[in-house]
Amino acid sequence: MDRRSTLRSWFAILFDLAAVPVAWIGAFLIRFNxxxxxxxxxxxxxxxxLLMAIHSFVRRWAGLHRGMWIFAGVSDLRRVVVAVSISTAVLLLFVVLARHQLEVPRSVVLLYPILLVLLMGGGRIAWRIWSEYLLYGKRHPNALPVIVVGAGTAGAMLVRELDRSADWQVVALVDDDRGKWGLELSGRRVEGGTDMLPSILERYGVKHVILAMPSAKAESLQRVSVVAAQAGANLFTVPGLGELMSGRVAINVMRPVKVEDLLGRKSVRIDSGDVETMLSGKYVLVTGAGGSIGxxxxxxxxxxxxxxxxxxEASEFALYMVEQWFGxxxxxxxxxxxAGDVKDDSCMQQIFRTYKPAIVFHAAAYKHVPLMEVRNAWQAVRNNAKGxxxxxxxxxxxGSERFVLISTDKAVNPTNVMGASKRLAEMICEVLHCTGGATRFQMVRFGNVLGSTGSVIPKFRSQIAQGGPVTVTHPEITRFFMSIPEAAQLVLQAAAMGKGGEVFVLDMGEPVKIVDLARNMIRLSGFTEQEIPIQFTGLRPGEKLFEELLADSEETLPTPHEKLRIARSRPVPEGFFVDISEWLQHSQPVTDSQVRAKLKEWIPEYQPRCFESEVSEDTIV
Incomplete structure (x- = not known):
């Protein structure tokens, strides 16, 4: 223990011991006016x-010497009450046993513990107030005035932490709970509800708003973002508001609200024990390891x-990036x-012969719908189905234990070659599972993931940065969205619980209108639709207005995990595996129309859309 720590300890001991005679004599003085x-x-x-002797022992037993006064709080007050209660109990016993020799007024016995708690507890609180004033009391001239949305537990914690920051100065709060209006939180007034935010921002001259609403629904967050944008304010939040609720607030990484925050996706919990049992100590192969999901x-x-x-991974740069991340x-x-191509049989044979992976996650695929629809249909089928x-x-x-195919919602009632090619891949895995053997084949379907390559979010972000317009294909087009980590975790959970042959469907939540997504991104970037307009360009080749996770002929079964269900797909046609194996070995050029015709034979629900802008049916690759 250094010299300063020793001095602090002795000061705490002497203060607590000095409080005893002050409280004891003070009780007599109050009793006699x-x-x-x-x-x-x-x-x-x-x-x-007697009290000095008892208190010397009790204060240490209660742990009063362990408290740091600069952070004095409820736990320290609890220790004070415990110590005072014990010494008072001993005093009462003494007064009762010595009542014939000593006459201690009953009011003194009552006043003494009250005064002692006030002195010991109040001294600690006063020290904390003084210390915090010295450290944080002087306002930094460059601190940004800010209004906090949410006057609950999270808001209180956030205000307290911001008081310690030289970058932010909370001037007021807003909350939709009318019962809190007019009240104060850490000296800041709750001025009204979120609908009143524009007038409150104008009154205080504030241009920054921080969200402290960890339990708010996406609709509430969107409403606040709309109000803040209309008022010309910048909207911020604290990363991981769940950490805020547990008292771990990282103010130094305060960030603007992202569009992902407004989609209302809750964090995923998986059975880590089952997943670890599946993976621990085994060689695991991930194809397409440089992609977003991989x-x-x-x-x-x-x-x-x-x-x-x-x-x-086929892409050298993507492989390099993921390898560097691990390093x-x-x-x-x-x-x-x-580095390798999943269509290269000799390469795959060498990899499996050398490393014998126990678990295979097959994420390699061509996924861009319009790009694969015209001129690249055969390549889409070769990569997604032959691969x-x-x-x-x-x-x-x-003899791999498990083979997990990463599929897509576009495989359901496909209207494009990409979706149909992924349905072919599912059917291939279903047949291979039914032929027996040690390998369990499983498929996992989900929709769009936020921020993936080819996702609309990076595209919209780039368009906004360039000053617009933001291009949306159709005002009614909708898509399912989930975060990349959420999708990856659910893939692992599905793999661990699968018995083989299942098509798992992830709970994608509610579909999101792409035009609403664009409006949110424009607003969160600090612009209006007048400044960054939205332009509708029309549906692209193979594009649906909405996506589905289950085909019409399929049913679903529940699983132990609330965000996973099992789809029962229609039976694979007899002779399919032989026909598809032969067709995928085709060495001659195949036209787009020939690809679509063949896909229609095997996938009756496939309904390709026709576009006048498409190139000639004689297009070959």
Whole structure:
């Protein structure tokens, strides 16, 4: 213990001991109207000697020496009350046993503990107030005035933390609970509800708003963002408001509200024990490891102690980036970075023969609908269906325990080649599972993920940065959205609980209108639709107005996880596997129209859309 700590400890001891005679004698003075109690000297000195001896022992037993006064709070007050209660109980016992020799007024016995609690507790609180004033009391001239939305527990914690910051100065709060209007929180008045935010911002001359609403629904957050944008204010939030509720607030990473915050996706809980049992100590192969889903899967896999993660990626740059991430953030994980094409049978054979992966996550795919629809239809089928066939056959041949196909909602009632090619991949896995063997084949379907390559969010962000317009294909188009980490975690959960042959469907929540997404992003960027207009360009080749997660002929079954269901798809046509295997070996050019015709044979629900702008049906690749 250093010199300063020793001095602080001795000061606390002397303060608590000094409080005893002040409280004891003060109780007598109050009892006798602040006149010296002549005739009670014997009671005063004997009682004081007893109380000093008791208190010296009790204060240490109660842990008063452990408290840091600069952070004095309820726990410290509780220790004070415990110590005072014990010493008072001993005093009462003494007064009862010595009642014939000493006459201690009953009011003194009552007043003494009250005064002692006030002195000991009040001294600690006063020290904290003084210390915080010295540290944070002087307002920084460059501190930004801000209004906090939410006057609940989270708001109180946030205001307290912001008081310690030189960057922010809370001037008022707003809350939709009318019962809080006019009240004060840490000296700041709750001025009204969120609908009154524009007038409150104008009255205080404030241009910054911070959200402290951890339990608010997405609709409430969107309403606040609209009001703040209309008032020309910048909207911020604290990352991880769940951490705010537990008292761990990172003010130094205060950030603007993102569009993801307004979608209302709750955090996902998975059964980590089952997932760890599946992965721990095993070689795990991830195809498409450099993509949005593949790379996040790799990061999530690292949590469960695999023997090694095999990163398979066709893009050299994407492979380099994910390998560098592991080198920087998880160097303890054995990573095997391999450049390769999932359609290359000899390459896949060598990888499986060398490493014998126990678990395979097949995320490699072409996913961009319009790009794959015209001129690239055959390549989409080869990459998505043949790539699946090659990797799945290797998994079965070399005895992998599980093969998990990352599928898409666009495989349901497909209207485009990309969706139909992913449905083919599902059907290939269903057949391979039914042929027996040690490998369990599982499929997981989900919709769009926020921020993935090809997602509308990076596109909108770029368009806004360039001054607009923001292009939306149709005013009524909707899509499902979830975060990349959420999707990856649910894929792992589905893999762990699957028995084989299932098509898992993730709970994507409610569909989001793309035009509303665009408006939110424009607003959160600090612009209006007059400044950044929205332009409707018309549906693109193969594009649906809305996506589905289940085909009409399918039913779903619940699973132990609330965000996972199992779809029962229609039976695969007889002879399909032989026909598809032969067709995918086709070495001659195949036109877009030939691809669509063949897909229609195997997938009756496939209904390709026709576009006048499409190139000739004789297009070949």
């Amino acid at each position: 602040f006149a010296w109690p002549f005739g009670y000297e014997k009671e005063i000195w004997i009682g004081l000697a 790379s996040e899967l790799c990061r999530q896999l690292a949590r469960f102690s695999p023997a090694a993660i095999i990163l398979l 920087e953030h998880r160097p303890e994980i054995d990573v095997i970075a391999l 699946t066939l090659v990797v799945a056959n290797c998994a079965k041949q070399y």
